[in-house]
Structure formats: C-alpha cells, structure tokens
Amino acid sequence: xxxxxxxxxxxxxxxxxxxxxxxxxxxxxxxxxxxxxxxxxxxxxxxxxxxxxxxxxxxxxxxxxxxxxxxxxxxxxxxxxxxxxxxxxxxxxxxxxxxxxxxxxxxxxxxxxxxxxxxxxxxxxxxxxxxxxxxxxxxxxxxxxxxxxxxxxxxxxxxxxxxxxxxxxxxxxxxxxxxxxxxxxxxxxxxxxxxxxxxxxxxxxxxxxxxxxxxxxxxxxxxxxxxxxxxxxxxxxxxxxxxxxxxxxxxxxxxxx
Numbered sequence: 001x002x003x004x005x006x007x008x009x010x011x012x013x014x015x016x017x018x019x020x021x022x023x024x025x026x027x028x029x030x031x032x033x034x035x036x037x038x039x040x041x042x043x044x045x046x047x048x049x050x051x052x053x054x055x056x057x058x059x060x061x062x063x064x065x066x067x068x069x070x071x072x073x074x075x076x077x078x079x080x081x082x083x084x085x086x087x088x089x090x091x092x093x094x095x096x097x098x099x100x101x102x103x104x105x106x107x108x109x110x111x112x113x114x115x116x117x118x119x120x121x122x123x124x125x126x127x128x129x130x131x132x133x134x135x136x137x138x139x140x141x142x143x144x145x146x147x148x149x150x151x152x153x154x155x156x157x158x159x160x161x162x163x164x165x166x167x168x169x170x171x172x173x174x175x176x177x178x179x180x181x182x183x184x185x186x187x188x189x190x191x192x193x194x195x196x197x198x199x200x201x202x203x204x205x206x207x208x209x210x211x212x213x214x215x216x217x218x219x220x221x222x223x224x225x226x227x228x229x230x231x232x233x234x235x236x237x238x239x240x241x242x243x244x245x246x247x248x249x250x251x252x253x254x255x256x257x
Contacts, residue, residue: 042149
C-alpha cells in the first residue's frame with residue numbers, strides 16, 4: 001500500500017487535532033480504496049447527487065488524489081442523473097450545484113436524464129442511474145488518451161445505508177444481504193468497477209467531515225417523506241431501536257462478518 005502524505009493538505013483553520021484526525025482517516029481510506037489499489041486507474045466517475053454523501057465523497061477523493069499524485073493524476077468527473085421525479089426548480093438547483101462544486105474542486109462534470117417508468121420507483125431510479133454511469137464510463141474509455149486505463153465509478157453509500165439495506169433485506173426474507181464494497185456495471189461489451197469508499201463511515205462521520213470543511217450541499221426533498229418503505233426504516237424503525245433496544249444498531253448492522 002502506498003503511503004499518503006496528509007501533511008500536504010491545506011487544512012481549514014482553526015481546527016482541533018481530533019477533527020483533523022477524523023478527516024485524515026476518511027481521506028486515507030478513500031486513497032487506499034480508490035488510488036492505491038489500481039495502478040491502471042484512468043478517470044474516476046463519482047455518482048453525484050449534490051447531497052451530503054456525494055459531496056463529502058467528491059471532496060475527500062480530490063484530497064486523496066492531490067496527496068497521491070500532486071498536480072497530476074486521474075481526472076475526476078462528477079456525474080449527476082436527473083430522474084425527473086421532483087420539481088424542475090429542485091433538480092435545476094442540483095445541476096447547478098454539480099457544475100459549481102466540480103469547478104471548485106477542479107473536476108469535470110456532466111448531467112444526464114433518466115426518466116423513471118412504472119414499477120418500484122427507487123429500484124428503477126437505481127438501475128437507471130447505474131446505466132447512465134456505465135454509459136458515461138464507456139464513452140470515456142473510448143477516448144484515445146484512456147487506452148489501457150480503467151474507468152472506475154464511485155458511489156457515496158455509507159454505513160447507515162448498509163444498516164438500512166440489511167435490515168430491509170432481513171425483514172423481507174433476504175437474510176443479511178447488504179451493499180457490497182465493490183461491484184460491476186456493464187455497458188455494451190465492457191465491465192466497469194464500482195467502489196464504495198465510505199461504506200464503513202456513518203452518516204454522523206460524514207456530517208462531521210462536511211462541517212470541518214464547511215461544505216454545503218442540497219437536500220433531496222424525497223428523503224424527508226415517508227412515501228418509501230426505506231425512508232420509514234430510516235426515520236422511525238432504526239431511531240426506535242437505537243432509543244429502546246440497541247444504540248449501536250447502525251454500526252452492528254454495517255459490520256462485515
């Protein structure tokens with residue numbers, strides 16, 4: 001494993017040592033998962049919604065790239081997918097947020113549309129999002145400068161997402177299946193690796209990182225409703241378990257055994 005020099009980071013000030021240590025741990029984890037494990041790494045595509053998870057992932061990834069490569073290194077692209085499920089105002093704000101944040105970080109960006117059809121809205125949106133990410137990866141790999149390099153996709157799934165998924169799968173009879181730390185997206189005749197560097201970090205960890213760096217993000221209005229079963233688990237079931245049975249339920253469910 002290649003060592004990262006976190007001392008080269010221009011840290012915000014003032015900053016307590018504990019906060020620096022926390023951010024260092026997250027940046028080093030991203031560096032380990034994304035950059036130190038693949039010597040043929042080409043462009044990095046981040047599934048970017050404008051929310052806190054993808055915002056922190058994008059920031060930590062650019063920090064890790066700077067430490068690992070300095071002014072060089074793989075290009076990072078923030079990829080936003082509009083599923084046309086919410087108001088035009090809200091999605092337009094997210095599209096603008098993607099462009100501005102990418103510019104701030106020195107990254108590329110792209111926006112695409114995937115209209116969700118009939119059926120399970122969340123599952124259809126997820127499949128459509130991965131299809132768009134695979135399409136983008138396929139297009140990038142076709143560029144001359146990327147010959148022989150591997151395009152990698154990152155998503156901002158965290159430990160709370162893992163806990164919610166495993167609890168939902170258990171309730172619906174799928175045993176303890178959860179979100180894999182890595183997977184694959186297929187497009188055309190190509191397969192592209194998907195990595196989830198933040199899967200061991202809780203939402204509280206991510207909020208702490210965002211507050212240290214004074215990051216701003218968009219709030220998806222659909223996350224605040226109880227329209228979807230997953231939201232009910234997030235808003236009601238897990239908090240009830242934390243308060244009445246096991247305050248460490250999220251970390252327990254998120255652990256890999």
